[in-house]
Amino acid sequence: MLNASLKELAARLSAGKLSSVDLTGEFLKRIKALNPRLNAFITVDEAASLAEARAADALRAAGRATPLTGIPIAWKDIFCTRGWLTTCGSKILSNFVSPYDAHVVERLKAAGTVSLGKTNMDEFAMGSSNETSFYGPVKNPWDERAVPGGSSGGSAAAVAARLAPAATGTDTGGSIRQPAALCGISGIKPTYGVVSRYGMIAFASSLDQGGPMAKSAEDLAWLLNAMAGFDQRDSTSLNREPEDDGRDLERPLTGLRIGLPREYFAEGLAADVAKAVDVAIAECRKLGATTVEVSLPKTRLSVPAYYVLAPAEASSNLARFDGVRYGYRAPRYSDLMDMYRKTRAEGFGAEVKRRILIGTYVLSHGYYDAYYLQAQKLRRLIADDFRKAFEACDVIMGPTSPTTAFNLGERTADPVQMYLSDIYTIAVNLAGLPGMSIPCGFGDKGRPVGLQIVGNYFAEAKMLNVAHRYQKATDWHLRLPPNI
């Protein structure tokens, strides 16, 4: 059952061979046994999960089930879930029980999924290792000395350790893809605007996008179909005809043109990652694809552009945490200004404060043109690079991350080194393109390697097709960490 796909679980639920209560109970048991080691969940509420499972079973008995009815999933703790603690990995929201559901949560609940709990994450999704969480770091199930990646590290570790069949994540600069890569699972960040941001606690609104994390491309297609859709409460939600992103899963890869950006295979890429990715690309050639070299010359510059734009948006978005309407308030203060300043000083962690300060600085008088405007112009050049590259290919492939999972504590002292671990993922968010990561082998230390697939706007079905065909020919996505 640990490796059963959503399709297999749905078939067993539908045939009456399995109840949601039993299935949910099984995963709750695993969480109870393994979460003390991994710290993948911030909140688990067995009674609430089992009540949802019973409701799902009743819905099925009444003949009103969808294929996802009764399937338990875990929520990244950035998604507001009515009646559940929703912390965003921060002390400042450590007492926030959400009064409403995010759009994504509404949609998946309407399909009948069951909540398994809220997963750990970097505070406000600002981090690449899950070490900035107020709730402590998550351990990588493949090697507990290693980070799971971030910011959706809890979701990635939960799926990798089979504590949940699937989970939700969000990706602002790589936060679905990088932890998926480091934990050996599959994850997709859709085209910007495909999944509603309503009720997804904002980090950088022009980059944030929610998406599913699961064991396989097929599972991702199932979940993405349920998550995506127009929502008028998100002003950047795209009003498009609904489409089935799983429609092309089985299509052969014959004639597929894969673009290999020369900058993704240059200096800075670890040899063990390069080797696994090369083998994966050779496998795609065997499946009928051809490869062509492309160039994304602004790859390196996407990092500084991102570290201007994302903090600028964050400094504005996080202004709402002031100790007045919700969340933590400092216990002692002399006046209103003192209350704001102490509440935020005590409520935010070091990385979040750093980014708020960067954002405040680049938007302040006299610096706007040199930083914010320059970064927005670079963003245009980065998007243009992708547009040119896609004239020669159907999808772009490369490593998701320059290295396999690094050790806990290894990069916390040097923010710049930490930021550079997202060098292959950031540009995709700046351009607003869809990107995914699937497991494609292991590095020297036995830690997973991720293959990144980037598509053109709204090419999710094609990317999932490529990933699915690859997963039919390989079994990296079915490997289980030892000791779980």
Added chain:
Amino acid sequence: MALSLEDVHRIAYLARIAVQDAEARQVLGQLQGIFGLIEEMQAVDTAGIAPMAHAQDVTQRLREDRVAETDQHPLFQSVAPQVEAGLYLVPKVIE
């Protein structure tokens, strides 16, 4: 560019985050490193390039002028640190 300790205090004040001197000095070192990375952007000639604010060319939608929300005052205030008679309480701002 050289970020000073005074800059850190100024932006921390603008951002409404209290910082002590020792913390400010530590933050200064880290921000200098980060701005070293950010400065790499200045090497690119972007004359004539239109800034890109967003991935999609979307414009603000207008909605029909009708009541869409119900009053959820008590629910939303149930998560506030301090309320009284339907009002959010903060320290006195007017003498």
